[in-house]
Amino acid sequence: MSEPLLDVRSITKRFGGLTAVRDVDLSIPMGTIASLIGPNGAGKTTFFNCITGFYTPEEGEIIFDGRPIQGLTTDNIAKRGIARTYQNIRLFGDMTVLENILVGMHHRLHAGMWQPIFSLDHSEEQKALVEAMELLDFVGLKGQGDYLAANLPYGMQRRLEIARALASNPKLLLLDEPTAGMNPIETDTMMNFIRQLRDDLGLTIFLIEHDMKLVMTISDHVTVMDYGRKIADGTPKEVQSNPAVIKAYLGTSAVDEAEEAEAEA
Ligand SMILES: Nc1ncnc2c1ncn2[C@@H]1O[C@H](COP(=O)(O)OP(=O)(O)OP(=O)(O)O)[C@@H](O)[C@H]1O
Known part of the structure; x- marks a missing residue:
């Protein structure tokens, strides 16, 4: 298999006593769309900020395009080929x-x-x-x-x-909640546009998104975080049926209901 474009190895980022990202691994092959999901406060934006150099993780390594980037300035990381957008338009x-x-x-x-x-x-x-x-x-x-x-x-x-x-001519584009505040029609248009970025420009895309329909439709790979940890990853289908993911989003009773429904089917 070819080298991933982004290879994050066991990074940890703490804010005082709070571990916002704990020992998270993630790798993204070139030319794919990867998504990062998880409940509010799970650590997703902090994880993005570690990749772009806004924060330096206390532990772990981030390899981009074959070279380590942790500890570089945001400018130098941008020059290596990582660009991003923000949750709130800037x-x-x-x-x-x-x-x-x-x-x-x-x-x-x-x-x-x-x-x-x-x-x-x-x-x-x-x-x-x-x-x-x-x-x-x-x-x-x-x-x-x-x-x-x-x-x-x-x-x-x-x-x-x-x-x-x-x-900035990036190789990797990070999108932090690209459909935040959009209505369903705008969201669909944005979804097609993100696909076009991969298919027409050959870009690799990593997005944080709360719209599950979008995530499950366009992602090649989905990673799920909760309380700073990675609790699951895989194809959209694998992630959707993972009990740890259902529990993180909907609580334990939802897992029981899902298991009962599966047993009855
Ligand atoms: N600069 C900071 N200083 C202290 N704590 C922080 C800082 N940034 C984030 N945190 C805390 O780290 C945890 C993870 O926050 P983060 O914003 O990464 O989560 P998130 O998954 O992106 O959430 P959301 O979906 O609500 O944007 C939260 O408990 C948050 O309060």
């Missing part, structure tokens, strides 16, 4: 759609953070602009580059956030 609302995307490119431009990107007389900046327009097209924001980000409808702001993450 766009620059008073900047245009296009400017938001150009900001996402700054890691790989020789330019500094602001000024040179926006002076368009240099060939590198011209190239960046063309790429940004292509990205806008890809995410369905064609012709809206001059709009203020804050004025986009909610679903499109989420897409713009993804476009900005894509602008």
Whole structure:
């Protein structure tokens, strides 16, 4: 089997006396969609934050694309090819759609953070602009580059956030609750869009999501956390029928009911 793109080995992250992530292993093969689920407070976002370098785990190792990344800065990890979006949208609302995307490119431009990107007389900046327009097209924001980000409808702001993450040219894209606050139609559209990211761009995707229909429909692999530990992982089908998962979500009585229903069937 080929090397996983991301290989997390027994990481532990503590906040004082609280162990938010305890001895968790996880590996994601290239070109797949993996999901991380679990009840509120299970440790999912902390786990993401360890991968992106926002936190450094006290124990364990994180190997990305064959090299260890734990202890690197968030910037250096982004340069290695990991991009993310956040549970709460973090766009620059008073900047245009296009400017938001150009900001996402700054890691790989020789330019500094602001000024040179926006002076368009240099060939590198011209190239960046063309790429940004292509990205806008890809995410369905064609012709809206001059709009203020804050004025986009909610679903499109989420897409713009993804476009900005894509602008850094990542190999692995982490999405933290990409459908949070969406209605069922917006959620379906986002689900198809995430699939497109894998199928058309060949990206590897790792998402945290509470919408079980989305998770069970698009994931190649699902990992379940509860109280900081990994309690199950496998295909969507395997995870759905795992008693530990049912118990974590619905309580012990739900496991008994599920077992009774299975016995009667
Ligand atoms: N910076 C921090 N300092 C102290 N405790 C923290 C910190 N960040 C998270 N925690 C705690 O760690 C535990 C895991 O939190 P985390 O946000 O990772 O869970 P989660 O699974 O992402 O939850 P949710 O689904 O509600 O977003 C929680 O008990 C939380 O209160």
